Amino acid sequence: MPAKNPEAPEALEFLATRLSQPAKMFTAPVPSHEELAAILQIALRVPDHGKLEPWRLIVLEKPDFIRLADLAEARAKELGADAEKTEKARGQFDRGLMAVAVISSPKISDKIPQAEQVLSAGALCMNLVTVATAAGWGANWLSGWPSHDAVFRARAFGCSAEESVAGIVHIATPARAFTDRPRPDPARVVQWGLGG
Template sequence: MPVADAQAFAFLAARQSYPMKAMTGATPARAELDPILTAALRVPDHGKLEPWRLIVLTRPDMARLADLAEARAREMGGDAEKIAKGRGQYDNGHLAVVVISAPVAAEKVPLAEQRLSAGALCMNLVNAATAAGWGAAWLTGWPAHDATFTARAFGCSGEETVAGIVHIGGRGPVAPDRPRPDLGRVVRWGLE
């Protein structure tokens, strides 16, 4: 019979993202962020390829990215809504970690597994920041899926893509939980 870690299970069972709009301007200092990043990097990584890289964004970086997102939206002929959505998370963010999926050529490790490793890193980052007492939210937005923007903003090239942008900040009041999936609707037992 396995020995349960009740505290860890309770944390995961109650886990929820913290809305970026509700975060205070407080952010972890580098000495506080380093252990969060160290914990987040404990993800499945077949072949020990480290098929990701991280960029920590602070407030000055956010202002630069907001301007880049606006410029890119205008280049694309975007309307006011597209511009506002592109600038949004950068105008309102204080600290974020960009997780770049950076696949490595490896015959035995498919591209899909490498991309999923980057996604697991995003989730681990949200959980580690939350466990450390911070609010955390995994967001992207259209600029993070635009190859021109990501090349200019984050130096993405080749097969590199943004897996996620995890905002981390101080917590105000606890956000209400949202409805969760019904197991009976999303889980199937067996192949019949």
């Protein structure tokens, strides 16, 4: 039996009550560069399959969001999007204060499947949300349709054809406390064994 971790009850209580808060409700202040660097240092402790590091991070601040909003609107118009879709494209960027774009950047490997490398980028997004929340900030993992558009990704984040946006994790001050939502019932989604 493993040795008991004396901090486990507090850590488990935090994880059991962690909430994602709506980024559109975030306000200033945002983490300083030093505070964000400390969050990133911890968040980067994710499975990366033998130090492949199949991702890269871009810290976004207010001037970046203005540029991204304009790029998203321009791309929406190129695609003939209606007003609602165009506003949705601009929306998360117009309201953004600080975020980290996690770019999935798989490496060529005979040993590590690309799918596992992409999952590593998703694990990094979740770790970033968890660490930022533990540090007292509001955090929300978003993407939005422009992030899944190859032309927008290339213009906005310099993505190659092999890269994708795993997520844009907004980090700032939550405007108010939020109540929890219903969570999955383990009895409904967990299967014990393969049967037979």
